[in-house]
Amino acid sequence: MAAMDISSVTDLSASYDFVVVGGGTSGLVVASRLTENPNVRVLVLEAGSNRVDDPRIAAPGLAASTYDDPEFDWCITSTPQEALNGRCLAEPRGRTLGGSSAINLGMVIYPSRTDIDAWEKLGSAGWNWASLSHYLQKSQTFTPPSDAVRDELSLGYIDPAIQGKSGPLHVSFGDGPFSAFNAAWPKVFESLNHPLTGDPMSGEATGAFCHPGSIHGTKRTRSHAGVTYYNPEVAKRPNLRVVTEALVEKVLLEKGGDGEYQATGVQFVGRDGQQRTVSADTEVILAAGAIKTPHLLELSGIGDADRLKAHNIEPLVNNPNVGENLQEHGFVPFSWEAADGQVTAEALRNPEVAKLAMDAWATSGAGPLGLCPMASAFVSLPEETKADVQPLIQEHLATVPARYEAQYQILQKMLEDQNEASGQYTIAAFQVLPDKGPSLKGVFGMTEPENYMSMVAVLNRPFSRGFVHLNSSDPAALPTFDPKMLSHPLDLELHTRHVEWLETLATTEPMASLLKPNGRRLHCHERPSGVDVARELTRDRIVAHYHVVGTAAMMPKEIGGVVDSRLKVYGCSKLRVVDASIIPLIPRGNIQTTVYAVAEKAADLIREDSRV
Numbered sequence: 001m002a003a004m005d006i007s008s009v010t011d012l013s014a015s016y017d018f019v020v021v022g023g024g025t026s027g028l029v030v031a032s033r034l035t036e037n038p039n040v041r042v043l044v045l046e047a048g049s050n051r052v053d054d055p056r057i058a059a060p061g062l063a064a065s066t067y068d069d070p071e072f073d074w075c076i077t078s079t080p081q082e083a084l085n086g087r088c089l090a091e092p093r094g095r096t097l098g099g100s101s102a103i104n105l106g107m108v109i110y111p112s113r114t115d116i117d118a119w120e121k122l123g124s125a126g127w128n129w130a131s132l133s134h135y136l137q138k139s140q141t142f143t144p145p146s147d148a149v150r151d152e153l154s155l156g157y158i159d160p161a162i163q164g165k166s167g168p169l170h171v172s173f174g175d176g177p178f179s180a181f182n183a184a185w186p187k188v189f190e191s192l193n194h195p196l197t198g199d200p201m202s203g204e205a206t207g208a209f210c211h212p213g214s215i216h217g218t219k220r221t222r223s224h225a226g227v228t229y230y231n232p233e234v235a236k237r238p239n240l241r242v243v244t245e246a247l248v249e250k251v252l253l254e255k256g257g258d259g260e261y262q263a264t265g266v267q268f269v270g271r272d273g274q275q276r277t278v279s280a281d282t283e284v285i286l287a288a289g290a291i292k293t294p295h296l297l298e299l300s301g302i303g304d305a306d307r308l309k310a311h312n313i314e315p316l317v318n319n320p321n322v323g324e325n326l327q328e329h330g331f332v333p334f335s336w337e338a339a340d341g342q343v344t345a346e347a348l349r350n351p352e353v354a355k356l357a358m359d360a361w362a363t364s365g366a367g368p369l370g371l372c373p374m375a376s377a378f379v380s381l382p383e384e385t386k387a388d389v390q391p392l393i394q395e396h397l398a399t400v401p402a403r404y405e406a407q408y409q410i411l412q413k414m415l416e417d418q419n420e421a422s423g424q425y426t427i428a429a430f431q432v433l434p435d436k437g438p439s440l441k442g443v444f445g446m447t448e449p450e451n452y453m454s455m456v457a458v459l460n461r462p463f464s465r466g467f468v469h470l471n472s473s474d475p476a477a478l479p480t481f482d483p484k485m486l487s488h489p490l491d492l493e494l495h496t497r498h499v500e501w502l503e504t505l506a507t508t509e510p511m512a513s514l515l516k517p518n519g520r521r522l523h524c525h526e527r528p529s530g531v532d533v534a535r536e537l538t539r540d541r542i543v544a545h546y547h548v549v550g551t552a553a554m555m556p557k558e559i560g561g562v563v564d565s566r567l568k569v570y571g572c573s574k575l576r577v578v579d580a581s582i583i584p585l586i587p588r589g590n591i592q593t594t595v596y597a598v599a600e601k602a603a604d605l606i607r608e609d610s611r612v
């Protein structure tokens with residue numbers, strides 16, 4: 001069944017109270033919350049189409065089939081990365097109703113308290129754990145696992161008191177089948193003296209855990225902004241209009257009586273190819289994501305004046321911070337051949353098995369396609385590397401660029417805090433092939449004939465800072481995306497130490513018995529040994545983790561900010577940013593829960609400020 005076509009631009013009003021740019025994760029949260037008040041009129045303009053009923057979106061297990069497909073993905077690739085021997089990285093971004101929440105891998109992971117408290121330390125009063133954890137809960141409804149699943153996956157850690165009870169986003173585990181790798185995962189870390197210390201949703205736990213997915217508890221369909229915050233009831237609201245296939249080209253700015261620019265509306269091109277404008281009486285709200293939001297600011301005349309002039313765009317608000325401070329996690333995957341008899345996702349390469357799985361999901365939500373098959377762990381640097389790493393920290397942080405000083409001080413403290421995990425490990429029962437990239441069709445293409453189990457190592461809080469900037473004045477052209485992955489020498493060293501530990505995880509029981517004795521390794525023919533080999537593997541295999549943040553950062557302007565603590569753009573009134581761009585420092589782990597919480601808080605700030 002095709003999803004409702006909401007691309008028509010007929011009967012649009014000339015003005016709305018709020019115009020939201022981007023019908024993705026954050027945009028739909030804000031639009032939905034604002035229109036709870038029937039007197040507030042909101043228009044959402046989304047560049048992608050409405051495909052919420054397409055199984056590639058609705059079936060959680062089919063997410064990877066949307067990557068590098070322009071019907072779902074902006075298909076952004078980085079510039080060649082110097083620290084990665086010139087390799088480029090794919091950076092998928094949802095281009096569809098629901099945005100990246102409609103194509104993500106569905107992992108539900110939480111930041112640490114310290115991660116969020118750091119935002120307040122960087123100058124944004126009120127942005128701390130105490131405040132944001134309320135919104136983490138408000139955004140979701142948690143379905144507890146059955147007793148059998150609780151036992152199988154060691155889920156005794158779940159603290160029912162802190163789970164979301166009535167929010168739009170559904171979070172659940174499902175009934176399986178789960179791979180033996182997932183069940184083994186927490187036990188491996190216990191064997192290595194890294195037991196889980198609490199419920200990760202408390203913001204304090206470290207250790208390994210099987211985590212839930214953003215999946216409906218009984219239907220086993222993807223729970224994402226396009227079907228939760230914009231559910232059929234919300235879609236019926238007469239005061240909310242969502243238009244898909246509408247590419248916003250720029251925000252319209254006018255000089256007010258006080259000499260300051262203000263946003264008055266946007267210019268966009270609808271499905272019919274016609275360019276139109278629409279006015280925003282109260283505010284324009286940017287929710288186009290951490291790559292397209294700074295791009296739109298620049299196209300609108302807000303950014304580094306020289307850069308804008310070079311592209312024949314009149315600079316209206318000079319702020320060189322726009323598009324800078326880009327942070328992204330990278331993950332380094334190792335893949336081992338699975339022992340005979342272990343079931344991995346490669347089973348789905350058999351068309352008959354794939355059909356059975358699809359039928360099971362479509363009829364009752366059963367089977368592997370309705371699950372989030374990953375599990376994660378948060379740990380600090382392995383004890384034995386500490387003596388080696390401490391002098392590197394001193395060396396590489398001895399001199400720091402002034403604009404990053406405040407951030408780096410916080411990061412250094414977190415690095416030295418035993419309770420703050422510097423690394424994340426994640427397990428996935430399928431092969432990951434960075435050498436077949438940058439296209440994710442190659443990376444996740446499962447072209448090696450055997451069955452594999454992969455573990456990936458992530459550096460939670462990188463020091464490298466990249467950028468995204470316009471490439472031309474053509475709004476349809478993609479911006480230049482340069483994450484400068486591993487460009488800070490400390491990142492390479494820290495990440496390498498976490499990567500070195502992957503083989504330890506693979507050879508620890510009960511994991512070791514699930515891997516084929518003398519089976520193939522896709523990362524290296526033989527067990528890699530030594531820090532030099534691990535360093536080269538880190539450079540050669542790292543891929544983006546799809547968590548771009550920081551490009552319109554919420555910080556004082558003097559230290560790199562683009563928006564203030566009310567999320568208002570510096571130098572321009574009636575314009576706010578509510579998406580992942582505002583996150584000044586990337587938190588640990590996967591970030592969708594944080595993005596939902598940021599947008600929930602943003603909606604409350606907007607309501608307070610505009611008294612609606």
Ligand SMILES: Cc1cc2nc3c(=O)[nH]c(=O)nc-3n(C[C@H](O)[C@H](O)[C@H](O)COP(=O)(O)OP(=O)(O)OC[C@H]3O[C@@H](n4cnc5c(N)ncnc54)[C@H](O)[C@@H]3O)c2cc1C
Pocket residue numbers: 021022023024025026027045046047048092093094095096097098099100101103104105106107108109246247248249287288289290292293296545546547548579580581590591592593595
């Ligand atoms: C492939 C992938 C896998 C991920 N996996 C996970 C995971 O497992 N767990 C997790 O926690 N996080 C995950 N994430 C991260 C998380 O999903 C994102 O960080 C989050 O959804 C970003 O939300 P956002 O509102 O900032 O942007 P988005 O959700 O991307 O929304 C931006 C919207 O704006 C629209 N837009 C952009 N430009 C324009 C324009 N000019 N005009 C009109 N509309 C426009 C876009 O089409 C899009 O719909 C993943 C992300 C991706 C891409």
